[in-house]
Amino acid sequence: MQIALAPMEGLVDDILRDVLTRVGGVDWCVTEFVRVSDRALQASAFQRLAPELARGSQTRAGTPLRVQLLGSDPVLLGESAAVAAQLGAPVIDLNFGCPAKTVNRSRGGAVLLDEPELLHSIVSAVRRHTPAHIPVTAKMRLGYASPHGALDCARALVDGGAEQLVVHARTKLDGYKPPAHWEWIAKVQDAVAVPVYANGEIWSVDDWRRCREVCGARDIMLGRGLVSRPDLARQIAAAKKGQACEPMTWAELLPLLQCFWAQALNKLSPRYAPGRIKQWLAMLTRSYPEAVVLFDALRRETDCDRIGRLIGVEPTNGLETAEAISI
Known part of the structure; x- marks a missing residue:
C-alpha cells in the first residue's frame, strides 16, 4: 500500500x-x-x-x-x-x-x-x-x-x-x-x-x-x-499491518507547530507568517481541543513575537530552530 x-x-x-x-x-x-x-x-x-x-x-x-x-x-x-x-x-x-x-x-x-x-x-x-x-x-x-x-x-x-x-x-x-x-x-x-x-x-x-x-x-x-x-x-x-498505533497527543504535536512557525518566519514576511500558522491551526481544531484554545488565543494576533511566545518559539530562532526540532 x-x-x-x-x-x-x-x-x-x-x-x-x-x-x-x-x-x-x-x-x-x-x-x-x-x-x-x-x-x-x-x-x-x-x-x-x-x-x-x-x-x-x-x-x-x-x-x-x-x-x-x-x-x-x-x-x-x-x-x-x-x-x-x-x-x-x-x-x-x-x-x-x-x-x-x-x-x-x-x-x-x-x-x-x-x-x-x-x-x-x-x-x-x-x-x-x-x-x-x-x-x-x-x-x-x-x-x-x-x-x-x-x-x-x-x-x-x-x-x-x-x-x-x-x-x-x-x-x-x-x-x-x-x-x-x-x-x-x-x-x-x-x-x-x-x-x-x-x-x-x-x-x-x-x-x-x-x-x-x-x-x-x-x-x-x-x-x-x-x-x-x-x-x-x-x-x-x-x-x-495489523499493528497498534497510539494517536499523536497534543504534547507530541506541539513541536510540529513550533517547527512550522520557525520556518514560516524564515520564509515569509511578518505580514504573512501569522496567517499561515492560523490556517493550519484552524484545521487542527477538528482533531485537537487544545488547538481550539490556542486558535482562540491567537486568531486576532498579528505580532510575530507574541505569536511565537504563545506556541513556544522565539521568532529570532528562525530556521535553526526548525532544523533542531525533532519529531
Whole structure:
C-alpha cells in the first residue's frame, strides 16, 4: 500500500510538506500545482514552489516529491515538464481536479474534464517531452457537473500515457461536500490498467477501512484529513499491518507547530507568517481541543513575537530552530 500527501494549493507548501512528512507514514508527496498559462516555465518557477528539488526532490525526512503542472496548452505543458525533469523531478503529475473558480475560468483543473480529447492531448504532449524513465501521472475528479464521463476521462488520461491516476471521488460542483462517491473509484479501476489511488473524505482509520471496502483501492491519497490529523498516514500504515498505533497527543504535536512557525518566519514576511500558522491551526481544531484554545488565543494576533511566545518559539530562532526540532 502507498499513502500519498495531496497537493493542496495555498496550504500544503514546502513548509507543511516538511513537517507532515517528519511524522511518518507518507510514501510520497506532490507540489502545489505549478500553473502554466501563456508560456513555458523557467527553472525559477519550479525552484520557488519546490525548493526540495535542490535536495534530490525529497523533503528533509526523505519523502520523495513529485512536481504537479496545471494548464490547458499541451505544448507549453510539455515544454514545462521537460524543464522540471531537468531539475530532477522524479515524476511529473498533471492536475485535472482543482475545483477553484479562478483556476477553472482560466481553463485549468477540473473544468477540463468536459474535454477528454484535450486530456489525452495534454498527457501525450507531456509524455513526449519527458524522459522515458520519468513517469507521468494525473489527478482527476469524477467530472465537472456529473460523474458519468469519469470513465472516458480516465481512459483518455491512461491512453495518453498516464501511468497512475489519483481519483478524488467528487465532481467539481460537489466541491468538498460529503459524501465522497468511492464507488466510482472502483469503476475507474475496472476501466483502466494502471494503479488508481482513492482520494476524498478519509479523516480517520475507520474512514480508510470503509473506503477500501467500497472501492477496493489498495493505495490512497490523504489531503485535509492528514493536515487535520498529522499522524493519520502513520495510523493507517500501522492498521494495514495489523499493528497498534497510539494517536499523536497534543504534547507530541506541539513541536510540529513550533517547527512550522520557525520556518514560516524564515520564509515569509511578518505580514504573512501569522496567517499561515492560523490556517493550519484552524484545521487542527477538528482533531485537537487544545488547538481550539490556542486558535482562540491567537486568531486576532498579528505580532510575530507574541505569536511565537504563545506556541513556544522565539521568532529570532528562525530556521535553526526548525532544523533542531525533532519529531
